[in-house]
Each structure stands twice: as structure tokens, then as C-alpha cells.
Amino acid sequence: MAISSARRVAFDVLRRVAAEDAYAADLLYAEIEPGTKKTDASLATELTLGVLRQQRLLDFLLERYLERRCDQLDLEVLLALRLGLYQLRYLDRVPQHAAIHESVDLVKRARKSSAAGMVNAVLRRAAAQARIGGKELEKLIFQSLASAGTAVEERLGILHSHPTWLVARWLGSFGAKRTAELLEADNRPAPLSCAVLEEEASENIAESLRESGFEVTPGQWLRGALRISGGNPAASEAFRAGQINVQDEASQMVAHLVDAQGSRTILDACAAPGGKTIILARAAGPRGRLIAGDVHEHRLRVIQHQLMRTGTTNVHSVALDARRPLPFSRGFDRVLIDAPCSGTGTLARNPEIRWRLQPEDLNEAHRSQLTMLRNALAAADKSGRVVYSTCSLEPEENEKVVGAALVGAPGWRVTATQAALAPHLREAAAAEKFFADDGFFRTFPPEHGTDGFFAAVLASG
Structure with a gap:
């Protein structure tokens, strides 16, 4: 049986995600050739992102059939097993024999033929139990883990395929109900x-x-x-x-919070890939001048391509490291710092992040983000506005960054700006749904149906 293009693409992308710390969405875009049937492209995408989303649960189940740890397997063998089990458990439309045979062929293609018999046997054993439905299986696993005395955060982490430490954080921040909703949302395809x-x-x-x-x-x-x-x-x-x-709707909203209409000078200091830059440039109009910066040359090229594609001419792109004092002599009317972050608000869209992120990364990000925001405040005109944003749900990267920056910035304060967002909404009154009493803008994936974003609008005077 020849390996289908969808399974071949999914296997190759998953191998590169693991080996190169690459992002699946970017690799899928490059690997799926123009002219590929929509059904094949859709299956390749579902297999790739589905395996990444369900990775921990898949490994938990595989270890019951293997009777050994998954990390003792060669990467290619483990990926073939994950792909096969994902199809058996989650894709009713895929015949069992196709899921099993093509997984065996993937192992052979990867020159791991000695493991072909084991892959075949494990997946056949899994197929015999595939009739146990998802909810029924979850209940059985949860009961088994509970009777073994497993902590609730680990039980949820296994069932919903998230790191235990992250589940524990969210239980403390959001409570049990909202955490369960978030875990489920992270495992659904993100809206495009x-x-x-x-x-x-x-x-x-x-x-x-x-x-x-x-x-x-x-x-x-x-x-x-x-x-x-x-x-x-x-x-x-x-x-x-x-x-x-x-561009996700929450990302678009952040650009609208900058309120660039009528602004003459705007700085987008962490601009790649350029979606917010273009919204700002359109809002400012031909009299506005916008500087779009990024520290990486290849990301600057992405911005430049976006500007050319959209015919945006009032933007000057520059190599800029927002972690260093910004090299401008006059204050900007508007400054946007869309800071690099952990991305915990985008785990449905970028599921590989959950397996790479470590607790200590949050404090490291905090230090970098705080420096960026302080530099942004120094670059803004005293009558201007600074917007700080992330696609993170973690307070170290959000409220704690803003609080620390304001300690050393007398005169600056958080200001709620529903009025800047309302004109762009289908229902202006819905602006209230994104702001709490503390004045910060937040989106929460299961509540708003978007990526999870945070933004603080800072004004002086």
C-alpha cells in the first residue's frame, strides 16, 4: 500500500517539529504543494495538529500497549505510532486497516523496518479497543488515575494533553471550571x-x-x-x-486599541509578521508615518513582503531591538509593543508550544518584556499612548510587567479604552466584554472564541 500524501506530509512535519523546534503551521504551509486536493491538505493538517494536541494522552495509551515508556522508542517509530493511534481513536472516517498499514509503511520509509512488526501489533491491539468512545475512555482513565491517588492537575494534564505544571497554574488562576473549558478549547481546531x-x-x-x-x-x-x-x-x-x-480577531482588536486615527508618528516596535502594522497604517492614513521594527532580518523581510502585497506605503521597516534603548530623538504619538511571549493564549493554533514551554521561561520572558515596555514609554510623547500586548495568559508576562514598568514611570497610568474599540465591533456595546475593572483588555479562548490576548493601554497626564 502506497503511503498517502497526507500521512507522509504529517509524518515529515511532526519529525521536523520535534527535531528542529519548528512550528507545525509554518511547515504545513511549505510542505503542502499548490494544487493539492483540499481533502488531502485537510487530512494532513488534522493529523499533524491533532497528534500535537493529543500527544500526552496518545503516549499514555501507547504505553499501556507497549509495556514500556514512549521515550525509549526511536522518534520515527513513536511518531508512526502516534499517527496510527490518533486515526484509530479520533477519525472514524479513516478505515482501521489504512491507519495501521500506512503507519507500518511510514516506519519502513524511515528505515526503521525492525520496528514494523511491533508497530503493527500495537496498533492492532489498539484497534480492538477503539470502539470505546472518547467520553467513556476519558471516564475510565480518570477513574483509574483517581483510584491510584494521582493529583487532579496530573489527571487533567493526561486527559487533556497539557503539561501538569501548566494545568496547576491555571487551576490557581482561573479555577476548576474555567480551566476545564480552556483545556478543552486548546484541543479544538482554532478558528481561522x-x-x-x-x-x-x-x-x-x-x-x-x-x-x-x-x-x-x-x-x-x-x-x-x-x-x-x-x-x-x-x-x-x-x-x-x-x-x-x-489574522485572529483578538490580534486585530489590539491594533484598534492603539487608536491610530489622526496620529502623525507611530512606532510598532515588535512588528513581524506585520498584520497589526498594516491596520495601524490604514488607520493613520497618508499623513501618518509609521516605523515597523523587528530584531530579526528574516522577519523584517516578511513585513516588507506584507507591505508590498497590500500596497501599504506609509511604513518604514527598520532593524530594531526593543530590548535596547530606542534610537529616536522625538516622541511618538503612538507606540505598540506586541511583545514576544510564551504564547499560552494560542495553544489551539500552536499546540507544540505546550511541550516546549518550561516554568522558568516565564520569568525570563518577564525580564525581557519589562525592558521593552520601559523603552517604549521612553520613546512615546508625553501626550501620546503606549499599548503593551501579548498572546499569553500568564500574569508574569502581563499584569506584572505593566505594574513593574509603571513604578518607574511617573505620570503614566492604565486607561480603559472601550471607546477606541467600539467603532470596529459589530455591536459597540460588546466592547465591555473585553475589559475588567482593572482597565486591562483580555480575551479568553473558550469565552470569546479567539486566541487569548492581553493588552494594557497606557496614557500620561
């Missing part, structure tokens, strides 16, 4: 949203995308957003023509 760059053309662009075979619905929150399924919108004519950007 696009920013429509000419808001008044939204309906025409949506119809054009539908005619090209995409399923399109209005954005959940923003008037200038669309939700798209049934393919990769970056391959659409609307994207090539610079009419849309692939």
Missing part, C-alpha cells in the same frame, strides 16, 4: 479569521472567496473580519491582491 483591509468591501470579498470554494461567515466580533474554512485563505486571490490578512 481574516482582517478585511477595506471594510466597506467586506461583502464583495466574502462572496469572491465563496466563489473560490471557501466557506465564509462574518467575524464573531469585528465588522472588518471574516471567518474562513475549507482551505488556506493565503492561497486565495483576495490574499494575493492584498485585500485580506490572515
Whole structure:
């Protein structure tokens, strides 16, 4: 049996994710060739991201069949087993024989033929129990772990495939109910949203995308957003023509919080890949001048490509390390620091993050982010506005960064800016849903149906 292109792509991407610390979404975009059938592209994506999302539970189950630890296996053998078991457990439409045989063939293709018999035997044993439904299996596992005295955070971590330490943090921060909702949301496919760059053309662009075979619905929150399924919108004519950007609605909202209309000088200090930059540039208009910085040359090239594709001309991209004092002599009207972070608000979209992140990474990120925010405050005009944002759910990267920065910045304060966001929402009153009494902007994946974002709008005077 020849290996299907979907399984081959998924296996190769998973191997590179593990070996190179690469991101699955980027690799899938590169590996899925133009002209690939939508069904094959969809299966490759589901297999790759599904295995990464369910990795811990898959390994827990495999070890029951293997009678040894998964980390004792060669990587290629383990990946083939995970792919096979994922199909047996989660994809009813895939015949069992195809899931088993192609997993065996993947092992042979990876020159691990000596393990082919073991892979075949393990997956056949798993197939015999595949009739146990997902909820029933979860109940059995949870009861088994509970009777063994396993701590609740470890039980949840196994069942929902998250690191135990992260589950424990979230239980302390969000409580049991919200944590359970978050864990479940992280294991569902993330919605794919696009920013429509000419808001008044939204309906025409949506119809054009539908005619090209995409399923399109209005954005959940923003008037200038669309939700798209049934393919990769970056391959659409609307994207090539610079009419849309692939960008989560929460990310778009952060750009709107900057309130760039009428601003003459704007700094986007951590600008790649450039989605927020373009929203800011459009809002500022031809009289506004925007500097888009990033520390990495290859990411600057991504920004430049985005600017060219969308015909955005009022942006100057520069190599810039926001961790160092910013080299500008005059204050900016607006400064955006969308700081590099742990990304815990994007685990549905980037599931590999959960297996790489360590507790100590949060304190290291805090130190870097605090330096960036202090530099941003120093670069802003005293009558201006600074927006600090992350796609993290962790207080070390959010509230604690802002609090520490304000200690050394007299005159600056947090200001709630529902008024800046409201005009862009389908219902202006919905702006209240994103702000708490502390004035911070937050999105929570299971509550808002977006990535998890945090933003603080800081003003002086």
C-alpha cells in the first residue's frame, strides 16, 4: 500500500517539529504543494495538529500497549505510532486497516523496518479497543488515575494533553471550571479569521472567496473580519491582491486599541509578521508615518513582503531591538509593543508550544518584556499612548510587567479604552466584554472564541 500524501506530509512535519523546534503551521504551509486536493491538505493538517494536541494522552495509551515508556522508542517509530493511534481513536472516517498499514509503511520509509512488526501489533491491539468512545475512555482513565491517588492537575494534564505544571497554574488562576473549558478549547481546531483591509468591501470579498470554494461567515466580533474554512485563505486571490490578512480577531482588536486615527508618528516596535502594522497604517492614513521594527532580518523581510502585497506605503521597516534603548530623538504619538511571549493564549493554533514551554521561561520572558515596555514609554510623547500586548495568559508576562514598568514611570497610568474599540465591533456595546475593572483588555479562548490576548493601554497626564 502506497503511503498517502497526507500521512507522509504529517509524518515529515511532526519529525521536523520535534527535531528542529519548528512550528507545525509554518511547515504545513511549505510542505503542502499548490494544487493539492483540499481533502488531502485537510487530512494532513488534522493529523499533524491533532497528534500535537493529543500527544500526552496518545503516549499514555501507547504505553499501556507497549509495556514500556514512549521515550525509549526511536522518534520515527513513536511518531508512526502516534499517527496510527490518533486515526484509530479520533477519525472514524479513516478505515482501521489504512491507519495501521500506512503507519507500518511510514516506519519502513524511515528505515526503521525492525520496528514494523511491533508497530503493527500495537496498533492492532489498539484497534480492538477503539470502539470505546472518547467520553467513556476519558471516564475510565480518570477513574483509574483517581483510584491510584494521582493529583487532579496530573489527571487533567493526561486527559487533556497539557503539561501538569501548566494545568496547576491555571487551576490557581482561573479555577476548576474555567480551566476545564480552556483545556478543552486548546484541543479544538482554532478558528481561522481574516482582517478585511477595506471594510466597506467586506461583502464583495466574502462572496469572491465563496466563489473560490471557501466557506465564509462574518467575524464573531469585528465588522472588518471574516471567518474562513475549507482551505488556506493565503492561497486565495483576495490574499494575493492584498485585500485580506490572515489574522485572529483578538490580534486585530489590539491594533484598534492603539487608536491610530489622526496620529502623525507611530512606532510598532515588535512588528513581524506585520498584520497589526498594516491596520495601524490604514488607520493613520497618508499623513501618518509609521516605523515597523523587528530584531530579526528574516522577519523584517516578511513585513516588507506584507507591505508590498497590500500596497501599504506609509511604513518604514527598520532593524530594531526593543530590548535596547530606542534610537529616536522625538516622541511618538503612538507606540505598540506586541511583545514576544510564551504564547499560552494560542495553544489551539500552536499546540507544540505546550511541550516546549518550561516554568522558568516565564520569568525570563518577564525580564525581557519589562525592558521593552520601559523603552517604549521612553520613546512615546508625553501626550501620546503606549499599548503593551501579548498572546499569553500568564500574569508574569502581563499584569506584572505593566505594574513593574509603571513604578518607574511617573505620570503614566492604565486607561480603559472601550471607546477606541467600539467603532470596529459589530455591536459597540460588546466592547465591555473585553475589559475588567482593572482597565486591562483580555480575551479568553473558550469565552470569546479567539486566541487569548492581553493588552494594557497606557496614557500620561
